Amino acid sequence: MAKHVPHVYLSGPWDKSQLSLEDPQFRHLSGVLRRVDGSALTYTDGLGTIGTGTLHGRAIERGAEQVLDAPRPLAIAVAPPKSIDRARWIVEKLQEFEVDALIWLRTENGQARPPKPDKSVKWAISALEQSRGGYLMRIEQVGGFDSLLRPLVVADQAGVSAVTAIKQDGAICIAIGPEGGWAPGEIPNDAPVMSLADTVLRIETAAIAAAVLVRTISRSDGSD
Template sequence: MDLYFHTDLEPDVTNLEEEESRHLIKVLRKKEGDTFRLTNGKGMICKATILTANPKRCEVALSERETQQAPPPMALAIAPTKNMDRIEWLTEKAVEIGVEALYFFDSEHSERRVLKTDRLERKALSAMKQSLTAFLPRIEGLMSYEEMLEKAASYKGKYIAWIDEDVHDHLFDIADFEHSCIVLIGPEGDFTPEEVEKAKGAGITPVSLGNKRLRTETAALAALHTLSLLNR
């Protein structure tokens, strides 16, 4: 059954926003009495029954509420690429895999110094509904590298992916996902040695993602997939 989004699932009767109403009534041609599922993006899912099939303000009755158990926090911190399409693609795939938070930061070799998150948030919402999950990730950006290190401090497992011949430990072999985990991914030109030293000083462990040189968004997806395998 399709999944739709509404922020407040507490009332017995509520009205959907126009975008969701239009898709239900105009695109899917749902009628009064038809049912579907709603989530608030915070773990709750409920059954919704259409009372008034209005494409601008669909009225629904809510019932059969249930709350999904939240997975351990799995976060990604990344220096955004110059190509916005690649950032949007990564956001979609990260949500499908199950990321809890997406942080964007400015690195010395960054090619993008401005990032608007409006479209990314819409992409995340769409991906959440498509993958039938009940948790909408937090998206924050663009922050300084030092601010990112402060964010990372709250996670138990903290890793920075770095292409260096002295880094041999693969993320899969050393990641600790008992409580929470975050991986930092650098820009196309990678982190500078100074940035890696700052990360190590903040308790973040350098890791390898394999012996191939990956694009920024590919490395990010590889890291998240690795963590998701550890969190099965």
Template sequence: MFVPTIYQPEIDSKVQKVTIENSKLHHLKKVLRIKDYDRVNVSNGTGQLFLGQLVNDNVEINSLKNYERKESLTVFVPYLREKNRFRFMIEKLVELGVTRLFIGKTQNTQNTNIDYEKIQSWAISALEQSGTPFFPQIVTTESIDYSIFDTCFDLTGSSFTKDSPKLNTFAIGPEGGWSPEELSNFKYIYKISDFSLRTETAAISAVSLML
């Protein structure tokens, strides 16, 4: 049975009642048809899931579940100009439990502004839809930091399979590929296919292999 989840990052384990902002309350009642005493969960994004029920436009907390991440994953992905594909990638990476998500530009990324607030709203939507207790740290950047990311995926790399040692930190390149200059800055280069993959396909596949 689907139980809706609300993201409230400021709450802690002592909370007994959570006030819901008007827009989310409207969504619960008018879209999801949630009524008083129906189950509603609240996630603070740090591994705590508060189980409760809707009562007089608030969520009264009945119990708390604590979760620990199975893997700590830090991933760089390039900005995608096509909004629907970009949103799909962000949402799936949140659902899969990425710990830190860096979003930036590469030499083959089309020049455009990165809307942090929009990305944040997509990520929150993914958390609330999936019910995950974890919310990633999202960092937008103008360029990749090679002191953090020394490993990337590219068609020129060695094959990475489900039997390969797991990676905790890696970068996904744009569909045009990394430039030779960018590739020279990585210590390790792998590939997950012999053929070109869309950026969102490569990102989701790579993260799935690490879980």
């Protein structure tokens, strides 16, 4: 196997030819991955720029950089699951599919609190680095339906096929409900409802299924 090239997130703006690494990043690169001066790495600001550089002391010497096309806008609003592991899965997997924004959704039957913001961001950065992406997902702590972007599609077993709903409505926001389901009258009138499977999906499964569908359907259409 070719030696793996580490991919590092460094928040911008970058105004120097060398970008300082934070202590944990440097310790990981030198201590765990055994990289030395001159080792190749890639880096991103999480806003679409990816560069190829080298390790230089406790910094990255910048090299060629490019700005990636932005993925199609997509926010996923999710009622937080009770288990922190499942919340972490949601953050990681939505980041892997380059979802723009994860919004922890306040719902009538949802009883769990969202994970703390610093934790969520750490999980997202780690998934960004691991998946070699260029866009870091935003995480909004708690929103209700009013705060969500439109067109909005709501996941529910009673709805039409997900592919149909996503193609027709060009959803830019998808809402996933809590373990107890939506309360009567809770789903906004302007939001069509889509079904993701014949079975009952867990929150994290529905969230990732929605991300997979929007991302892959938009790629096959050749749209951005």
